[in-house]
Amino acid sequence: MTKKLNSIESFIPCCIDEFTEEDRDILVSVSKALGNEARIEIYNFLKMSGVCMTGQLVDHLPLAQSTISQHLSVLKKAGVIIGNIEGTATNYCINQERMKRYHQLIGQMI
Amino acid sequence: MTKKLNSIESFIPCCIDEFTEEDRDILVSVSKALGNEARIEIYNFLKMSGVCMTGQLVDHLPLAQSTISQHLSVLKKAGVIIGNIEGTATNYCINQERMKRYHQLIGQMI
DNA sequence: ACAGTTAATCGTAATTATACGATTAAACGT
DNA sequence: ACGTTTAATCGTATAATTACGATTAACTGT
Numbered sequence: 001m002t003k004k005l006n007s008i009e010s011f012i013p014c015c016i017d018e019f020t021e022e023d024r025d026i027l028v029s030v031s032k033a034l035g036n037e038a039r040i041e042i043y044n045f046l047k048m049s050g051v052c053m054t055g056q057l058v059d060h061l062p063l064a065q066s067t068i069s070q071h072l073s074v075l076k077k078a079g080v081i082i083g084n085i086e087g088t089a090t091n092y093c094i095n096q097e098r099m100k101r102y103h104q105l106i107g108q109m110i
Numbered sequence: 111m112t113k114k115l116n117s118i119e120s121f122i123p124c125c126i127d128e129f130t131e132e133d134r135d136i137l138v139s140v141s142k143a144l145g146n147e148a149r150i151e152i153y154n155f156l157k158m159s160g161v162c163m164t165g166q167l168v169d170h171l172p173l174a175q176s177t178i179s180q181h182l183s184v185l186k187k188a189g190v191i192i193g194n195i196e197g198t199a200t201n202y203c204i205n206q207e208r209m210k211r212y213h214q215l216i217g218q219m220i
Numbered sequence: 221a222c223a224g225t226t227a228a229t230c231g232t233a234a235t236t237a238t239a240c241g242a243t244t245a246a247a248c249g250t
Numbered sequence: 251a252c253g254t255t256t257a258a259t260c261g262t263a264t265a266a267t268t269a270c271g272a273t274t275a276a277c278t279g280t
Contacts, residue, residue, distance in 0.1 A: 024150060032145030036268085037138055044129065047219065054227055067269055069228055074267095088226045088277045099220045106213045109157065110206060146238085164257055177239055179258055184237095198247045198256045 023105055026079075030102045033078035038063060039071050043094070046081060051093045133215055136189075140212045143188035148173060149181050153204070156191060161203045 019027070033039060038061065045060055046052060054072065058065045072092060075081045079098040084091045129137070143149060148171065155170055156162060164182065168175045182202060185191045189208040194201045 019154065024147070027150055028145060028147055031141045031143075031150075033141075035138060035142030035145045037134070038268090040134060040137055040141075043219065055225095058227095063268095064270055065227075066229080066271075070268075073228080085227090085276090088224095090227060094220075096220060099216070103213070103216045103220060106209070106216055109153065110204075110209045110213060148238090165255090168257095173238095174240055175257075176241075176259080180238075183258080195246090195257090198254090200257060 018108060019105075026098075026102060027105055027109075029078040030080060030098070033075050033080050036071070036074075038067075039075055042068070042071055042075065043080065046092055046094055051091050053089045053091055055089065128218060129215070136208075136212060137215055137219075139188040140190060140208070143185050143190050146181070146184075148177075149185055152178070152181055152185065153190065156202055156204055161201050163199045163201055165199070167202075 034043070041061060042057055045057060049056070054065070054069060057068050057072075061068060063071075072081065072083070076083055076092075079095055081092050082095050084093075144153070151171060152167055155167060159166070164175070164179060167178050167182075171178060173181075182191065182193070186193055186202075189205055191202050192205050194203075
């Protein structure tokens, strides 16, 4: 008898574990955001520079401006980075809190 | 002047950072492997049970046996889990070493 | 008001991921 | 030897991701 579900939406975690729905969401979304070479590179560049504008990333990476903007959007949606609009530019920086939480959750998984 | 590269293969990290090529690879591949709800669920189930067979996961998750086998393959390729063939069954467990290293790398990123 | 700068969004093509059922392969029990 | 059990692999459909150029939107400076 095979299962019919085409998605994982209906997961009811049957085993008692220490993760809330929100924890799971952080784990999946942050992992997904970090699971790409360009985004890891963006993250590290951001970490080194503290804060930087999209333009600097465009200069640094061999990718189109629109592609980098898309990657920044993914990182932002996952809460990994924060963007502050300053005039015509946008300054990005790492969301330390979110990353600390992610680090903690990975720690709990070991 | 737009860039022509269609991939990120040729990245030469221009900023001095503490990550080796291998570190980056661990970060990307483990993140990618964990960036999926079904695989997080598999991971947690594996963590709770210590060791388990594919069959137990098939019973636990609302997914086809082939799909779960595919997810296990992704986790295995990323080094997140280890599979031991025992007769007709395969016993999976978490690769503690790999996860510890990943945890450490995430820590370095904060 | 208007040209310039910066980044986001749109439209789209190509690739990769996710899911399934069916089949195959390997080891076990009788 | 033969059927059973268990998990991997194959073939394939659909969805999501990744990349691009073009366009749009918003703020600056003159």
